[in-house]
Amino acid sequence: SAVPVLTIDGPSGAGKGTISRLVAARLGWHYLDSGALYRGVGVAAGWAGLDLADPGALIRCAFDAHIGFEEDAAGELRVIVNGVDATDELRTETAGAAASAIAAVPEVRAALRERQRAFRRPPGLVADGRDMGTVIFPDALHKVFLTASPEERADRRYKQLKDKGVSVTLDDLLREILARDARDANRAVAPLRPAEDAVCIDTTGLGIDAVVERVLAVVSAAR
Numbered sequence: 001s002a003v004p005v006l007t008i009d010g011p012s013g014a015g016k017g018t019i020s021r022l023v024a025a026r027l028g029w030h031y032l033d034s035g036a037l038y039r040g041v042g043v044a045a046g047w048a049g050l051d052l053a054d055p056g057a058l059i060r061c062a063f064d065a066h067i068g069f070e071e072d073a074a075g076e077l078r079v080i081v082n083g084v085d086a087t088d089e090l091r092t093e094t095a096g097a098a099a100s101a102i103a104a105v106p107e108v109r110a111a112l113r114e115r116q117r118a119f120r121r122p123p124g125l126v127a128d129g130r131d132m133g134t135v136i137f138p139d140a141l142h143k144v145f146l147t148a149s150p151e152e153r154a155d156r157r158y159k160q161l162k163d164k165g166v167s168v169t170l171d172d173l174l175r176e177i178l179a180r181d182a183r184d185a186n187r188a189v190a191p192l193r194p195a196e197d198a199v200c201i202d203t204t205g206l207g208i209d210a211v212v213e214r215v216l217a218v219v220s221a222a223r
């Protein structure tokens with residue numbers, strides 16, 4: 001496909017969502033939040049009372065779940081799962097943990113593969129996730145791998161959640177982040193790792209604007 005793609009992969013809390021959205025807006029490209037698809041299936045499975053240890057049920061759920069994206073009046077992206085606005089529920093650590101569990105099932109990943117590729121439309125796509133550069137868009141011209149120290153990622157999550165009035169402790173968040181990283185990096189299918197041709201950017205200590213500029217520099221360097 002001639003439609004350009006910028007893949008932004010990395011561990012949870014590295015700022016992929018914020019950076020990807022801003023970069024997509026700057027480039028005027030579409031945006032794919034692939035984690036929202038996995039979270040959407042996780043939430044749909046929860047609503048249906050499915051057992052996260054029953055791969056067959058999860059695979060059926062991944063094929064059947066309808067996950068749509070809509071922009072609200074404020075320009076915020078809303079995620080609609082089976083007709084219900086699930087945006088807030090999707091952001092919880094429970095949904096993240098469910099997503100990470102179902103994402104380890106190869107057939108669930110296969111069920112979501114073509115849905116992700118369908119986001120590649122002119123004039124371009126910024127795709128945010130774990131395997132965008134390695135599995136979903138291996139031919140992408142631009143690939144970035146965003147990291148930050150686990151402590152900084154836990155700290156960012158903590159501030160985000162506190163702003164939303166969610167009560168958590170920094171220690172618990174750090175533990176959850178390390179557990180999710182380990183599960184994502186050690187799974188047999190599509191483990192979290194940088195594509196060979198990805199540019200790694202360590203965002204520890206960097207502000208949002210500085211990271212956006214570095215990512216945009218990767219895109220202009222390859223043009």
Ligand code: C5P
Binds near residue numbers: 012036100131
């Ligand atoms: O990026 P986000 O935190 O929303 O992703 C939630 C979970 O979904 C991740 O921990 C990971 O297990 C899974 N995921 C994935 N592949 C992607 C995006 C997300 O396995 N491309």
